[in-house]
Each structure stands twice: as C-alpha cells, then as structure tokens.
Amino acid sequence: MNSIKKYLAYSKSVRVMAIDATEMVQEIRDLHNLSNLATAALGRVMIVSSMIASTLKSYEDRLTIQIKGDGPLGNIVVCANSALELKGYITNPEVELPLNNEGKLDVSKGIGLGTLTVIKDIGLKDPYVGTCELLTGEIGDDFAYYFNVSEQTPSVVSVGVLIGKDGNVQKAGGYIIQPLPDCEDKVIDKLESINIKLPSITELMSEGRTIDDIAINATGDEKIETVYSGEVKVKCDCSLERIENTIVALGKEEALKVLEETGKLELTCNFCNKKYDFLKEDIEKLFNK
Numbered sequence: 001m002n003s004i005k006k007y008l009a010y011s012k013s014v015r016v017m018a019i020d021a022t023e024m025v026q027e028i029r030d031l032h033n034l035s036n037l038a039t040a041a042l043g044r045v046m047i048v049s050s051m052i053a054s055t056l057k058s059y060e061d062r063l064t065i066q067i068k069g070d071g072p073l074g075n076i077v078v079c080a081n082s083a084l085e086l087k088g089y090i091t092n093p094e095v096e097l098p099l100n101n102e103g104k105l106d107v108s109k110g111i112g113l114g115t116l117t118v119i120k121d122i123g124l125k126d127p128y129v130g131t132c133e134l135l136t137g138e139i140g141d142d143f144a145y146y147f148n149v150s151e152q153t154p155s156v157v158s159v160g161v162l163i164g165k166d167g168n169v170q171k172a173g174g175y176i177i178q179p180l181p182d183c184e185d186k187v188i189d190k191l192e193s194i195n196i197k198l199p200s201i202t203e204l205m206s207e208g209r210t211i212d213d214i215a216i217n218a219t220g221d222e223k224i225e226t227v228y229s230g231e232v233k234v235k236c237d238c239s240l241e242r243i244e245n246t247i248v249a250l251g252k253e254e255a256l257k258v259l260e261e262t263g264k265l266e267l268t269c270n271f272c273n274k275k276y277d278f279l280k281e282d283i284e285k286l287f288n289k
C-alpha cells in the first residue's frame with residue numbers, strides 16, 4: 001500500500017505531507033521497464049506529484065507536471081487527479097549513466113537543464129500554470145525552488161528512491177513541509193536547521209521509521225496532528241474515445257496516409273502502453289460520425 005498523510009504542526013501554522021510510495025515506484029518501473037536511473041527520476045516526480053495532488057480540493061480537479069530537460073532521459077510527464085490516481089512516463093526509459101561522485105544515481109545529469117511546469121485544472125476557465133527553470137535536475141531541489149518562486153511558498157521538499165542490487169525498489173518516499181502565512185519566524189528557523197542535518201528520506205525509511213515518525217523527525221513537533229490519511233495508485237484513464245479524439249485532431253487525410261503506409265493505424269498510450277488498433281473502415285466510420 002502507498003500511504004499518504006497530511007499533518008498540521010506548531011499549532012496549525014505548518015502544513016506537512018508525507019508519503020511511502022515504495023509500491024507505486026516499483027509498479028511504474030515494471031510497467032515501463034525503467035532503468036535504475038529512469039526509476040529514480042520518474043519515481044521522484046511521481047512522489048512529489050502525489051503530495052501536490054493531495055492538496056487538490058474538488059473531485060474533478062486535475063494536476064499535470066511536466067519536466068522538460070536537455071539530458072539523455074528526455075522529458076517526464078505525470079498526471080494526477082484528486083482521487084490520487086497517477087499516471088506517468090519518461091521519454092527514454094532505458095537510459096543508464098555512471099553513478100555520481102557520491103556513488104548515487106545521477107538524476108541531475110540524466111535530466112539536464114530545462115523547465116518544470118505545474119498545471120492545475122481546478123474547474124476555472126483557464127487552468128493555473130506555473131513554470132520555473134530547473135535548479136539542479138535532482139527533482140527535490142527543483143520543486144522547492146518552484147514553490148518558492150512560482151507559488152511564493154518557501155518549502156522543504158525531500159524525496160528519494162532507493163534501488164537494491166537486484167534492481168527492485170527498496171524504499172521510495174517523500175515529504176513536503178510548508179509554513180503557513182501565520183507561522184512564526186523562529187519556527188521557520190527551526191525547520192531549516194532540522195532539515196539541513198536530517199538524513200535522506202530513504203535512509204530514515206530504511207531504519208524502519210514510518211511516515212508518522214518521519215513527519216515528527218522532520219518538523220521537531222511531537223504534537224503534530226494528522227488531518228488526512230489516504231492511498232495513492234497508479235491508474236491510467238485512457239479510453240477508446242480519447243484515442244479517437246486524437247485521431248480526429250490528426251485529420252482524416254493524415255490518418256489515412258499512415259494507414260496506407262503500414263496497413264493499420266496503431267496508437268499506443270504513453271502512460272500505460274495499451275495499444276489501440278484502427279483499420280481503414282474504423283477511420284471512415286470515425287470521420288462519418
């Protein structure tokens with residue numbers, strides 16, 4: 001189970017989200033046959049996306065995160081809804097690079113330089129779109145920077161994926177700490193000094209700590225209150241109707257051209273790899289509707 005929880009600390013002046021996403025990251029790895037590096041990169045984005053999605057308010061709200069980098073991994077796209085169902089993909093899932101100087105997966109080099117975009121469709125005429133440059137490509141730092149510059153919310157973002165020698169995900173999780181507007185400066189200073197010294201989330205999880213323990217460790221508040229407890233899932237919402245809309249957008253002429261060249265029109269969902277096949281009569285029928 002992928003548990004996600006939200007808390008309030010320091011008399012409701014600090015918001016905290018924390019997640020154990022070990023199963024989710026293993027599932028996305030198996031689904032896309034990801035390299036270790038791609039597992040860490042896409043996994044980290046999915047973990048932070050889960051926590052941001054947990055702040056969506058109504059049922060129809062949607063979140064999309066796009067990372068566009070110039071590194072060998074290519075781009076990452078993750079979508080989530082308020083029911084905490086997530087789907088995600090990475091352009092080049094097979095890319096592996098030498099470990100960095102600290103002996104860790106070099107996600108920063110894999111992603112490269114580029115932009116981070118957060119799109120929240122919350123039922124308004126236009127969705128909310130926030131973009132910033134990638135700071136390091138390590139994902140956690142990039143989201144902390146995003147919250148600071150695009151949402152004016154200084155935040156601590158910790159995210160990690162630990163992969164074992166057998167290639168399986170051993171631990172994956174994250175937390176976000178956000179002081180609310182009435183938070184006292186001394187609390188903010190305390191949060192900063194705790195988090196500079198705290199081991200990584202995967203080290204804390206490997207020591208057997210639960211996300212409740214980690215929320216207490218990371219805030220230094222023993223009296224932290226749990227305000228939400230839920231579960232996240234990998235789930236794609238693609239359908240024949242959606243794929244048909246893509247073909248309609250492509251245009252009849254273009255669709256028939258592809259069909260003539262290859263004998264059939266086959267479209268694959270980037271998120272779940274499900275294949276949708278169309279024959280010439282299907283295309284004719286579609287455009288005669």
Ligand SMILES: [Zn+2]
Nearest residue numbers: 236238269272
């Ligand atoms: Zn799909």
